[in-house]
Amino acid sequence: MAVQWLLVCHGLVTLLVVVSFLCGQWPIFQGTFIQRIHNFLTFGAFDYFRRFIEYVFGSRGTNALYLAQYYCCDRPNPILQAMYLAIVGGTYCLIVYTTFNYIPGHYIAGYHRYTSMLAVGVGILLFLLASFSDPGTINSENVSQYLSLYPYDNIIYSEKECSTCKILKPARSKHCSICDRCVARFDHHCGWMNNCIGEKNTLYFVMFLFWHFFLCVYGTVAIGLVLAGRLKELEVVYILTAYYGIENSFRSLTPHVVQWLVNSYNTQILVMVFLAIVSLLLSGFFGYHASLCLSNTTTNETFKWQDYLSWQRKVEEAKASAEALKASLDELSSQEIKPPQSKWKSFFRKSHLEDINIVKNNIYDRGFLKNLYEIIYPLSSRHSFSFSKLKNE
Ligand SMILES: [Zn+2]
Ligand SMILES: [Zn+2]
Numbered sequence: 563m564a565v566q567w568l569l570v571c572h573g574l575v576t577l578l579v580v581v582s583f584l585c586g587q588w589p590i591f592q593g594t595f596i597q598r599i600h601n602f603l604t605f606g607a608f609d610y611f612r613r614f615i616e617y618v619f620g621s622r623g624t625n626a627l628y629l630a631q632y633y634c635c636d637r638p639n640p641i642l643q644a645m646y647l648a649i650v651g652g653t654y655c656l657i658v659y660t661t662f663n664y665i666p667g668h669y670i671a672g673y674h675r676y677t678s679m680l681a682v683g684v685g686i687l688l689f690l691l692a693s694f695s696d697p698g699t700i701n702s703e704n705v706s707q708y709l710s711l712y713p714y715d716n717i718i719y720s721e722k723e724c725s726t727c728k729i730l731k732p733a734r735s736k737h738c739s740i741c742d743r744c745v746a747r748f749d750h751h752c753g754w755m756n757n758c759i760g761e762k763n764t765l766y767f768v769m770f771l772f773w774h775f776f777l778c779v780y781g782t783v784a785i786g787l788v789l790a791g792r793l794k795e796l797e798v799v800y801i802l803t804a805y806y807g808i809e810n811s812f813r814s815l816t817p818h819v820v821q822w823l824v825n826s827y828n829t830q831i832l833v834m835v836f837l838a839i840v841s842l843l844l845s846g847f848f849g850y851h852a853s854l855c856l857s858n859t860t861t862n863e864t865f866k867w868q869d870y871l872s873w874q875r876k877v878e879e880a881k882a883s884a885e886a887l888k889a890s891l892d893e894l895s896s897q898e899i900k901p902p903q904s905k906w907k908s909f910f911r912k913s914h915l916e917d918i919n920i921v922k923n924n925i926y927d928r929g930f931l932k933n934l935y936e937i938i939y940p941l942s943s944r945h946s947f948s949f950s951k952l953k954n955e
Contacts, residue, residue: 569824573835579603580839638740642753643693647686653833654682657781660829667791674784685777688770689755697760698746698942700727700735708732708746711941715925718866734926736862746942749860761940768855768937771848778841785834789827798822858926858933867922874920 578599585591586600608631615623634641657678666672700708712733714720719733726737727744736748738758747761759767793799802808802818809815824831854861927933 669787669791692766693755697758698762700744775844778837781837
């Protein structure tokens with residue numbers, strides 16, 4: 563049983579580390595050990611390492627470390643791109659070497675050898691498209707076109723010049739400090755793609771997330787079918803009941819079947835657990851970005867809206883408090899004329915702050931279908947198409 567427990571521990575530790583790293587800063591984990599693990603992984607571990615380097619190599623070592631940190635985190639670099647290719651390539655090779663000799667199996671057809679290759683190929687193609695396509699770079703030549711396509715809403719965007727590019731910043735654009743350029747409909751800078759995600763490659767990015775979610779589910783189900791086929795082909799249930807005298811019921815057979823699977827196919831089970839965890843994470847990322855696309859909002863704008871709405875709420879709260887204070891002062895001065903309000907009545911009286919209702923007025927949200935169309939066919943592509951058509955005529 564030692565191997566099984568080792569596998570269970572490995573799965574739990576992997577899940578804990580991945581969830582803490584990616585979701586540790588979420589409000590629901592505030593004050594929990596998941597947030598502490600997140601802080602350690604994102605800041606604490608680096609700080610300990612820096613102190614160690616300083617202790618061993620002195621200020622020269624820390625300078626070199628800061629330079630490496632600057633190169634890895636603040637400059638465009640292909641480190642995460644290489645890591646993505648290594649993870650996808652490594653996992654697929656592992657599946658080919660350990661599982662392909664059981665395909666075709668009792669529950670899985672032979673063509674999955676080729677469709678799996680095609681599915682991985684499509685995933686890599688989407689990765690390359692999102693990584694190397696232009697996200698919608700704004701320069702002095704096309705800035706006027708972008709300014710007319712993306713009007714200012716004067717709520718979260720107003721006329722402003724980019725201090726680095728020295729051009730007007732169209733609404734929804736942002737200057738990426740890593741790529742050192744202004745990008746239209748800027749979503750975020752993706753380290754995995756080593757590229758900004760903007761107006762022209764959001765579609766590839768969202769398709770990349772969906773396709774990799776599908777790939778992980780496909781891998782998990784396919785390995786599951788291979789293992790189920792092995793159980794059937796080797797007549798494990800028959801051997802367990804006929805030769806080992808185990809009762810033919812789901813409850814008594816399950817632990818023995820699991821033990822046999824873990825002992826005989828531990829690599830396949832590890833890969834299955836890994837793919838299942840990654841598919842869960844990817845489903846969350848895809849759901850989040852799909853909902854942003856359907857409401858025509860970018861990740862960058864969600865932060866802007868958060869700031870705007872909380873500031874607006876504070877202003878409204880201050881106004882409501884001032885009005886309430888004025889009303890109670892008026893009430894106090896006219897108390898001689900009016901009978902005083904009962905204490906119970908005033909206790910249950912609705913607070914003025916409860917009436918505050920802040921509305922998010924996103925002018926770029928043109929309805930579900932038009933928003934989706936804007937992702938598939940970006941505004942600037944439509945504009946350049948009509949412009950070149952006019953030129954030809
Ligand atoms: Zn700029
Ligand atoms: Zn960038």
